[in-house]
Amino acid sequence: MTASQTALPTRQAIDDDPPPPRPRGQGLPAAGFLTPFLLLYVLFIAGPALYGLVMSFFDTSMVKPGLSGFAGFGNYAEALQSADFWSPLWHTIWFTILTTPPLIVLALVLALLADRVKHGRWFFRLAFFVPYVLPSAVVALIWMWLYTPGLGLIETALTKIGLTSPNWLGDPGWAMPSLAVTTLWWTLGFNFVLFLAGLQEVPRELYEASSMDGAGPWQQIRSITLPMLGRTLTLVAVLQVIASLKVFDQMYIMTSGGPNFATRSVLQYVYDSGFTNFRIGYASAVSMLFFLVVLAVSAVWFAIVRRQEKEV
Amino acid sequence: MALTRRALLGGTAAAAALGLAGCSGLTPGRDPGGTLSFWNLFGGGDGLRLTQMLDAYRAANRGVNLEAVTLAWGNPYYTKLSLATLGDKPPDVAVSHLTRAKTLISAGLLEELKPEDLARHGLDAANFTARPWEAGLVDGKAYAIPIDTHPFVMFYNTDICQKAGLLDTAGALLPLDTPEKFTEAMKKAKDVTKAYGGVVAIDNDVASPWRIYQSLYSQLGGETLADEGTKVVIDEARATQALSFLQGLTRDGLMPGSIDYQGAIATFANGQSGFYFQGEWEISTFQTAKLPFSMTSFPNIFGGGKYAVQADSHTLVIPKQPDQDQANLDRSLAFIRFLLDQSKTWAEGGHVPAWKPFLDSPEYKAMTPQSNYAAAADGAVYDPDGWYSGSGSNFEIVTSAAIGSVLAGRAAPAAAVAQMRSDLTSLAKTASPV
């Protein structure tokens, strides 16, 4: 199993192994095997998805039974016309822009470095990956303390070298970059491990051969490593973008979407409209719009992967 | 009891999993003698005083295991409270702002408190100040027991005001009850501090700009919403007048035009301003800072004969219980009564008690500066009715943003009124979800 294989599990998985056609009669046992999964799937994924779609066309309220009045496309129109929808969407995209490039580039650079180190790789894996297994609440508590105005470690360190430190989480302009730094610390290890695995797939002989040809390390990276990593890179980028779009925890805990809504993400907007304002019909419509965005990103990914496959 | 359960759970991981499987909400196990859960949103000085009150309750009711939970202030608190109640696991008693209780009531999330039940614990209407009690009624029925009124007030630095000649011979602040007198006082204080006359929090503040504006606008007799929040009825002329007055103060450098909540506190605490405008709860902050200060009602700048000031009340409510019985209810009401009987502790935090037996006592009248502004509670103007209104709500957020831009000098009063009107209209047009 390699990362690049799962990058496109779908076509392979189906076409790979057509088992020899057998006489009918396996339908019943197959149903038995599929039932537990499909039952839960229908009850808790497909069903709610459909229910959410229906609800998005109604003025459904959290605290009233039933769907309430039919709204037609009213909820969608309201969302699309409201700055309250567009600004969280922009914040989410802004967060994605702030986090994705460093999370990819830095992880790649560190993985390239680690690939060259022969000893103590476990230590680097530990240092970079341990934050990733922490719950968001733990990460948030630690970083809120690091960012605390007047007392935080970051401000103290900056003051010592003669710089003034902004109010990291309290200043509307700085809050999002601060959350991005926290996220970088938290999730870098995941990409690091993915890249490291991708690097180990690169045949050693290629390096040896190019060394014989007199290629320096930088040339090796450019002409061998990066091209070989193409698919892993696409995978990491897409996973990263989708994960960033789904951001909620850091904002919810560290800034509650503030100051002045400067860090409210789309998911928090769904949460606010549905669970604070009880407007779950509207919140469903916003969820659907958000789903479309994620779907669009995934579609772009498919397109890129297909092109890469053709090139190979 | 909690300890033994914990010890059991701490035993082994397997035991923990098993023990929790047992109480995974399938059988919550309610023993009326047992646990009383109480949710609140008090941090800072309020939180410390509440802890004292709860400790007193624990000492007096050893049979009851009081589980008090403090959750983050504002929307997160009310969201959690609503979801817990919807999910049939509400706390026995909870704190709610009076202006937020209205929405909870229309959503059917609070228990009605019947007069006969209240009477058993001496919680008759007559024992409460009229304003918060009546403001909390819905269709004449009671749901929320007010513990206080917290009006927007004026803090003043006594040293600075002395030097500025703003105190009378007895050391009390001279009345500032016209726009001219008020502005004059700000100027004199500024002359002393060499920085600012007064200060109010503006930046990133979802409530303070609304509080000061609403106080002035109500003094002019202005209303913002009508018909349960379905109509926006801002009075253009009055709103512009209030906003222009406020903008004049920051434009002339009498008040800072860009400062956040902590910054405003610091400005006043450092003697860079003679006046500070905020809810009375900040009393503890300045007492701790050992600042020479006093407090009085927010001045009646525009009101003439009739006083008005923005305010809210903390109330105690009983969220809808899945299986309420008489014993449970009585235990909860007794707890509420117990907290009311400690109104003195609560009043030390600045709040004007709603509990008449204490409010009318000589003991309270002797409390200074608290009793200076007790009368402000009679002029309390609560945020207008509407499902999106109340303390820390969308309503305050939207209006504060517009008012803040006027104070900061970024928007003209008329533009801010237009912005408020359009933002509020889109909220008002939204069908109420409750």
Add this chain to the structure above:
Amino acid sequence: MTTMTSMSIDTRMKLFNRICAGVLIAFALLWLVPLAWAFDTAIKPNEETTKTTWWTDNPTFSAFSRIINETDIIRWFGSSLFIATLTAFGAVLTGSLAAFALSRMRFRYRNVVFWVVLAGIMVPSQVLIVPQFREMDSIGLLNTFWAVSLPQIPTAIAVFIFKQFFDGLPKELEEVARLDGASFLRIYARIIMPLARPAVAAVAIFTFVSSWNDLLWPLLVLSNPDNMTMPVGLATVQGTFGIRYADTMASALLGAVPLVAVFLLFQRNIVEGIAGSGLKG
């Protein structure tokens, strides 16, 4: 190519590798600072935490014992453990059963089923919180561990991991058993699953970790401090600690311990699992 130049390339390589190691170590240390600082803060007395120095004359673990004794953290730990275990077990069981059917059995609509499951990967679980909440409300499961766990169990990605693994197992293994008249269930339980340990480990660990770390969904359905999961408890009840930084950091570190332990125990499986599946929450 002379020996000279090859030597110099060798030295160049060595030097380059040294620099690589240096930069890497610097970053790794930098990455450890937040956790180290959190620990440093936690072992200071609360009053000393406002002095931003690393050194303390009075190191103490009292913050940890305070958190354990005064908050519900042990209960949160129990809730998280129960929910994550239930979820991981459910995901392994249902996912492997479904994958077995998709991989080893011939039936009509097999491709349809496969595509339906595939579609599940496209739907981020967060998009469904509103209808799922409503559903849990109407069937009376709110504030139970079932409400947290059930929607997390049918994970399309688990089906994939298992299917891919099963597809890679040679058919001969079971054909003998088939000839002997063994049922599918027997083949699944006796032949396939014992071979699928790596896939089981990958799915179990990932569903466990993502369930343990999930915030949004349990935040919605668990509203009582009694039965909150660790992340929800830490995120909502933090106000109680006020500005006692040592206590706050102690609670954060206690919240971190279980998963760091899981990581250290299963480091290999986790890292291989990620590399193999590209799974992300």
